[in-house]
Amino acid sequence: MDELIEEARDAQAQAHVPYSDYTVGAALRAADGSVYVGCNIENANYSNSLHAEEVAIAEAVKEGHRDFAALAVSSGARDGVTPCGMCRQTLAEFCDDDLPVVCDEGGDDGSIDASEYTLGELLPNTITEEMLE
Structure with missing residues (x-):
């Protein structure tokens, strides 16, 4: 998992965080071993900001991946940041x-x-497709 954390750390360098100065990077390993990274991208209205985990999973899904093996998340503060609830639910979709x-x-x-x-x-008791039927 150390390599995946390093990838998440590297992704932080691309973060756009002019408002919080809180960089986050994520690295998502697909089942086939390929890795997709993301960084947080802030927007002045905050609600349009993108989270690192969202960016990573969007890249992977865009490339056709739907099966994942692991996720690493790192912030510049190295504070053990976990994915937020919204990102957890997005991950649970796949x-x-x-x-x-x-x-990290x-x-x-x-x-x-x-x-x-x-x-x-x-994310216990996840909202699933089955719950919507």
Whole structure:
């Protein structure tokens, strides 16, 4: 998972955060091993801002992927940021409850320290297609 966290860290460099200065990067590994990254993109009205996880999953879906193996999320603060509720629900549209979600907590010496959750732990009782029928 360290490589996936590194990809998420690298994606932060592209973040557009003129209002919060809070960079976030995400790296989503598809089942075939390919990795799609995203960064947060802020907008002056905030509600149109894009989250790093949304950007990564949009790139992957655009390329035809619908099956995912893992997600890593990192902020410039290395504070163990987790996907927000909206991003969790978007991930649940394409991912099973057992998707590993790794959250970067940095490390005292620049090394990688992370917390790992499953999507189901982060979003229990997910709204699913079956619930809409």
